[in-house]
Amino acid sequence: MLDRTGGETVNPAADPSRRLPAALLLALALAAGGAGAAPTSTKFDPAVEVQGTKLQLNGAGTRFRAIFKVYDMGLYTAKKVSSPAELLALPGPKRLQFTALRELPGTDLGRLFLKGMADNSSKEQVQRHTLASARLIEVFSGRSKMLPGESFAMEFAPGKGTTFYILGKPQGDPVGDEEFFAMVLKIWFGESPADRTLKDALLGLDKE
Secondary structure (H helix, E strand, O other), X not given: OEOOOOOEOOOOXXXXXXXXXXXXXXXXXXXXXXXXXXXXOOOOXXXXXXXXXXXXXXXXXXXXXXXXXEEEEEEEEOOXXXXXXXXHHOOOOEEEEEEEOOOEEHHHHHHHHHHHHHHHOOHHHHHHOHHHHHHHHHHHHOOOEEOOOOEEEEEEEOOOEEEEEEOOEEOOOOEOOHHHHHHHHHHHHOOOOOOHHHHHHHOOHHHO
């Protein structure tokens, strides 16, 4: 399940954070926000190729929930970008690469992405891309869970759409158009990003 903030809901008995005092949790969360700028445990390739175009690693960071690492994430673009506006305006292919750092229920992960899109897109956009969004849910719901160390990715190719990958394998045909992938990007780069520290790391702002 998802909590009201879009984070993963965990059984209180299984999640030590639920047993910590609120003040201590706040302090730890603030500390984790700073830790998000630290190097990722995942060694992302410095470059990848998508549809014949070489993409460079624009930035990488770690998604935190309270004090717990959720996943490492890398952003690949054709040229360096340092703002959401630059990223969204940049033409050509793009890739988002992830490595799970804890056990992630597949259905919850898909719904979390869907909520992130809805939080950063208009109702009209969400309605226009219902089928592509449903495919996103279907891809991740097809796995009971992602295990620590397992990878997944989202890759956009102009004229084709967005392809979802799990463990390096494409999950069916590409879906959606450029607007749909922009909605996907806004999960992390919109006005209400999943993690602001991660957003800065992906844009390379944590090194400035």
